[in-house]
Amino acid sequence: MSSEARSSNEExxxxxxxxxxxxxxxxxxxxxxDLRVEFGLPGGRVARAVDGVDLDVAPGEIVALAGExxxxxxxxxxxxxxxxxxxxxxxxxGGEPLRYSTKAxxxxxxxxxxxxxDPSGALNPRHTVYDAVAEGLxxxxxxxxxxxxxxDALSRAGLRPPEQFFLAYPHELSGGQxxxxxxxxxxxxxxxxxxxxxxxxxxxxxVRGEILALLLRLKEExxxxxxxxTHDLGLAWSIADRIAIMYLGRIVEQGPVEQVLTAPRxxxxxxxxxxxxxxxxxxxAVPEPIVLAGELPDAxxxxxxxxxxxxxxxxAAGRAAEVLHRCESEDLEILGPESAPHLVxxxxxxxxxxxxxxxxxxxxV
Amino acid sequence: xxxxxxxxxxxxxxxxSAGRSRPGGRVSSGFGRYLFxxxxxxxxxxxxxxxxxxxxxxxxxxxPIDQLTRERPVSPEERAAMRAELGLDQPxxxxxxxxxxxxxxxxxxxxxxxxxxxxxxxxxxxxxxxxLSGTGMVLAVVLGFWIGTRAxxxxxxxxxxxxxxxxxLLYSAPTxxxxxxxxxVFARYLGLFPVNGMRSPSTPPDFWSQAADIGYHLVLxxxxxxxxxxxxxxxxxxxxxxxxxxxxxLTTARAKGLRDDEVRRKHAVPNALLPTVTLVFLALxxxxxxxxxxxxxxxxxxxxxxxxxxxxxxxxxxxxALFVLFSSSTILAVLGAEILYWFIDPRIRRSG
Numbered sequence: 229m230s231s232e233a234r235s236s237n238e239e240x241x242x243x244x245x246x247x248x249x250x251x252x253x254x255x256x257x258x259x260x261x262d263l264r265v266e267f268g269l270p271g272g273r274v275a276r277a278v279d280g281v282d283l284d285v286a287p288g289e290i291v292a293l294a295g296e297x298x299x300x301x302x303x304x305x306x307x308x309x310x311x312x313x314x315x316x317x318x319x320x321x322g323g324e325p326l327r328y329s330t331k332a333x334x335x336x337x338x339x340x341x342x343x344x345x346d347p348s349g350a351l352n353p354r355h356t357v358y359d360a361v362a363e364g365l366x367x368x369x370x371x372x373x374x375x376x377x378x379x380d381a382l383s384r385a386g387l388r389p390p391e392q393f394f395l396a397y398p399h400e401l402s403g404g405q406x407x408x409x410x411x412x413x414x415x416x417x418x419x420x421x422x423x424x425x426x427x428x429x430x431x432x433x434x435v436r437g438e439i440l441a442l443l444l445r446l447k448e449e450x451x452x453x454x455x456x457x458t459h460d461l462g463l464a465w466s467i468a469d470r471i472a473i474m475y476l477g478r479i480v481e482q483g484p485v486e487q488v489l490t491a492p493r494x495x496x497x498x499x500x501x502x503x504x505x506x507x508x509x510x511x512x513a514v515p516e517p518i519v520l521a522g523e524l525p526d527a528x529x530x531x532x533x534x535x536x537x538x539x540x541x542x543x544a545a546g547r548a549a550e551v552l553h554r555c556e557s558e559d560l561e562i563l564g565p566e567s568a569p570h571l572v573x574x575x576x577x578x579x580x581x582x583x584x585x586x587x588x589x590x591x592x593v
Numbered sequence: 594x595x596x597x598x599x600x601x602x603x604x605x606x607x608x609x610s611a612g613r614s615r616p617g618g619r620v621s622s623g624f625g626r627y628l629f630x631x632x633x634x635x636x637x638x639x640x641x642x643x644x645x646x647x648x649x650x651x652x653x654x655x656x657p658i659d660q661l662t663r664e665r666p667v668s669p670e671e672r673a674a675m676r677a678e679l680g681l682d683q684p685x686x687x688x689x690x691x692x693x694x695x696x697x698x699x700x701x702x703x704x705x706x707x708x709x710x711x712x713x714x715x716x717x718x719x720x721x722x723x724x725l726s727g728t729g730m731v732l733a734v735v736l737g738f739w740i741g742t743r744a745x746x747x748x749x750x751x752x753x754x755x756x757x758x759x760x761x762l763l764y765s766a767p768t769x770x771x772x773x774x775x776x777x778v779f780a781r782y783l784g785l786f787p788v789n790g791m792r793s794p795s796t797p798p799d800f801w802s803q804a805a806d807i808g809y810h811l812v813l814x815x816x817x818x819x820x821x822x823x824x825x826x827x828x829x830x831x832x833x834x835x836x837x838x839x840x841x842x843l844t845t846a847r848a849k850g851l852r853d854d855e856v857r858r859k860h861a862v863p864n865a866l867l868p869t870v871t872l873v874f875l876a877l878x879x880x881x882x883x884x885x886x887x888x889x890x891x892x893x894x895x896x897x898x899x900x901x902x903x904x905x906x907x908x909x910x911x912x913x914a915l916f917v918l919f920s921s922s923t924i925l926a927v928l929g930a931e932i933l934y935w936f937i938d939p940r941i942r943r944s945g
Contacts, residue, residue, distance in 0.1 A: 309848050334850040342848035349841035352860055354867075354939060364849045397939040410845070417849070 255322050256420040257286035257453065258308060258340060262562060264316030265300075265307050275527040277303040279477030280317070284565040287420045287453040290443065292464035292485065294457075294500070295474035298524050301457045304474070305423050308455070309342055321421075338368055341414035345426035347406035351398040357382070357409050358394040364417045377416055384450070385412035386442050404435030411442065415452075422446075422454040428463065440467050461504050465489050473497045476535045477527060479563050483570030489513075493572045495542045496520075533557050534575060542576055551575045623942060627935055635928040642920040647692050649916070650909045657681065657909055661705060679705070696917060702910040706903070711914045714899065719881075721791055722895030725888065726880045728811065729818030734873055736819065737826025742865070744827065745834035746857055757831070760824030772817045772890035779813055786813050789892035814891040818884050822876075829872055834865040867938055871930045878926025882919040 265278040277300045285291045293301050306312040308319055310326055310333050319326040326336055341364075344350040351360050361378045370377070375394075382390035385408040398406055407427065414422055424443070428436040444467055446452040458464055464471050464485060471488050473481040473496065481494040490513055492498045502514040520539045525531065531538055534555045542548045548555060560573040572578075657679065658672050667675075676682045680691065695702055701711040740760070744753040763771070780788045787793070787810050796806040837843070838861065846856050881896070888897035896915060903911040934941050 311844065311847060330852060334852075337848060337850035342845060344841045344845060346841060350845045352842040352846075352864065354864060354937075356939075363846065363851075367850045399940050413845070413849070 256339065257284055257322065258421045258455070259284050259320045259323075259565065260304075260308060260317065261320070261565075262317035263304070263307060263314055263319060265303050265312060266315045269528055273528040276477050276530055277527050278307060278314075279527075279530065280562045281474075281477075281479055282562055282565040283308075283455075283472060283479065285421055285453050285455045288447060288451040289469045290447055290454045290456055290467050292456050292458060292468035292471040293474060294459060294461055294464050294471060296459060296524055298527075299474045300477040300527065301474050302425055305342075305425050305455065305457050309340060309423055310336060334368070338417045339419050340421045340423060341417060341419040343407075343410055343414055343422060343424040343427050346430045347403060347410045348398065348430075350410045351406060353398055355397075356394065357387075357396050357398075357401075360398075360409055361413045361416050364413060368417060370417075378412075381412040381416035382409070384415050384446070385409070386438070387412065402435070403431050404438055407431060407435075407439055408442070411439075415446070420451075420453055422452055423457070424454055425457045426459070427456060429458070429460070436463075443467060461489060461500055473500070476525060476530055478535065478573070480536065480573045481571065482563050482565075487570045491570075493570070493577045494536075494574045495540050495576070496536050499541060532559070534560055534573075536574075548576045551579045554579075624935060627941075628932065631928055631931045635924050638924045639921055642917055642924070643693065643696060646913050646916045646920075647689055650907075650912050657705060657907075660907060679703075692913070696914070701914040704903075704911045705908045706906045706911075707908075711911055714911065715896065715914065715918065718894060718896050718899050721893060722882075722888070722897060723880060724807065725811065725814050725893055725895060726818060726882075726884055729815045729822070729884070729887075730876050730880055732815065732819045733823040734826050734876060737823040738830045738866075738869070740823075741827040741830030742834055742857070742862055745831040745838065745865075746861070748835060748838070753831075756827065760827045763820045764822070764824035766821065768817065768821050768884065768886040769890050771821060772814075772887060775813055775817050776890070779816075786810075791894055814887050814893055817890070818887045821884075821887075826869070826872070829869055830865065833868050834861060837861045837865045840864075867934075870933060870937070871927065874926040874930035874933070875923065877929075878923035881922040882915075 260281055260283045263278055263281045263283075264276065267275045267277060269275055279300070281304060283291070283293075283304075293304065295301050303312060307314050310319070310328065313328060321336055321339055326332070355363075358375075358378055361381055362374055365371075365374055365377060378394070379390040382388070382393055387393050387405065387408050393401075393405075393409070398409070401409065411422075422443075427443070428439050431439060440463065443454055443456070447454065456464070456468060461471075468485045470483065471485045472479045473488070473494065475496050481488055481492065481497045488497065489501060492501045492513055498514045499518040499520050502516060502518040518541050520541065521544060522539050525535075525538065534540070537543055537555045540548065540555070543552065543555060554575040558575065560575070563571040563573050658675055658681070661675065662672070673682070680688065683691070692702070699712060701715070703709065704711050704714055707714060737760075740756050744756050747753055776788055779785050791810050792803065792806045793810075796802050840861075843856050843860055846860050847853070851859070882900075885897035885900055887893065888895045889901050892898065896918075899911065900915050902908070903915070
């Protein structure tokens with residue numbers, strides 16, 4: 229990192245003394261504020277793939293980012309990594325906004341690493357395991373004890389004894405082993421944050437558990453922070469501390485994973501939870517399966533007002549009649565990144581909670 | 594999978610089997626089998642070429658005595674004498690046997706038109722061909738790959754579109770036509786280069802003067818040859834690179850902090866070059882047959898123009914020998930590519 233620490237508008241919240249187990253916020257956390265990514269499409273239309281996102285990932289916590297395909301979660305991940313330029317808002321690491329100069333990006337990438345979905349594609353087929361893992365070291369000019377560092381990363385990723393794997397090529401490994409090599413390649417730089425885009429989606433069911441256990445172990449033993457992008461709420465449930473539900477470029481519900489999944493409040497989250505196969509703990513909240521109408525709209529045609537309204541089961545069932553004018557015309561604000569409260573971007577939810585509070589107040593009077 | 598049993602520590606995964614056997618004997622015996630398979634295949638192809646060359650030119654060339662004696666009245670005795678002299682009075686199987694044993698011992702017989710050993714003719718003309726198509730091929734491959742890489746990496750840009758269009762235009766131009774245009778412009782109108790041949794008779798005999806003279810004569814034929822074929826390499830390299838561009842390992846490398854041009858140089862290009870190895874080796878094999886049309890247009894004294902002369906004559910033994918030579922150089926080049934793949938593509942080592 230560059231020595232001149234730039235003061236940013238965002239005050240790093242490192243002041244709040246973290247308890248021993250709690251994630252360490254501030255110095256090494258990754259933050260996104262009002263992040264926007266727009267793509268120009270042929271015909272002058274603009275796709276708003278990421279449309280105002282606030283998100284925090286701190287070392288020692290796993291944050292799940294969930295949503296259906298096409299909702300912008302992969303674009304968000306690429307933007308957080310600096311692989312895509314944001315068109316608005318900021319990505320910051322340790323409170324310092326990300327700059328896109330070659331040098332600044334390189335320094336940033338020692339701290340924030342990527343793990344992709346398909347380990348077969350993520351490894352160069354002509355490079356040995358050793359080369360694949362050592363690449364990060366070579367890029368960043370870390371030359372002391374290269375074999376030792378590679379061996380250490382491989383064994384931390386669960387490939388032991390690491391020397392056995394040095395000269396193997398990706399095609400000689402199983403899918404799970406390949407994903408461990410990818411993870412080792414990320415770990416070798418000792419990053420604070422890992423961004424994992426569907427890290428187990430292409431793996432056999434039997435291997436998924438292993439890779440997820442590995443992520444949990446890395447979090448607990450080494451204080452690694454991770455943003456795990458997934459469309460699988462069951463996966464989020466089993467490994468994440470916090471979850472953010474993304475719909476059409478924006479986070480619609482965010483909070484601790486137990487609260488969000490056992491008591492989902494946004495109609496979209498409720499629909500996702502309701503169709504989750506075999507998760508009794510989560511089923512109580514939404515017993516009946518809710519099947520959403522229609523397709524995810526085009527990111528170049530985001531509906532005004534509440535972006536979920538055209539597919540909302542509450543609107544369709546007429547339960548939102550009282551707030552419908554707000555759903556149709558009033559944009560929802562961007563959810564803040566605070567992790568403790570359970571935040572929901574929904575007019576209906578807001579109205580109901582106000583009613584409940586008013587009702588409670590009246591009763592108290 | 595047996596390594597899924599204890600997921601808690603996540604450390605129970607097996608070492609790869611191939612990793613265990615390295616550097617033991619299994620790998621080398623694998624190479625032995627691989628080599629045997631491909632050398633065997635090449636040997637079969639060579640034999641087929643050898644056999645078919647004998648028959649093909651007997652089918653198409655007619656009676657050589659008629660060709661040799663055209664427009665001259667000849668008595669039957671003379672015909673018989675000529676027949677005996679050329680060995681055509683022998684029974685077919687005897688001719689076939691002589692041809693096979695002769696070819697295998699580098700005794701390729703005698704040319705009808707030159708009345709000289711064909712082996713000497715080939716040795717005499719081979720350097721000219723190697724100079725022309727060797728230079729042309731190296732230029733075409735380097736130029737094609739260089740432009741193809743840049744065009745593919747910046748797909749859809751003006752550079753990409755412009756070069757693809759230019760390359761394809763030249764690629765689809767007939768060689769003889771392009772050659773004549775080039776002669777017209779550079780030799781006739783501008784007078785910059787000689788029209789044809791490989792050297793001027795007036796050049797001093799010392800090495801450097803001769804080399805400079807040949808280089809001077811070489812410019813236009815090489816220009817023609819390169820202009821026509823480089824687009825093939827451009828397109829192959831470009832599409833091969835486009836295949837790699839979407840690959841996740843490029844994203845991984847970028848995310849590790851590798852600069853864009855280094856991602857191209859260290860990851861994308863080496864892997865994109867892999868499928869082009871066959872192509873380059875085919876071109877290497879093709880250097881021997883050279884460019885028949887280019888040699889003819891520029892009266893370049895190589896094997897290509899010898900082949901054309903022999904067709905018109907028709908000089909059956911020469912055609913026969915050149916056919917075998919051209920085909921076997923291609924077969925051997927492909928064999929070379931197959932062997933090289935073993936060393937540059939680790940994936941082949943497993944499948945054999």
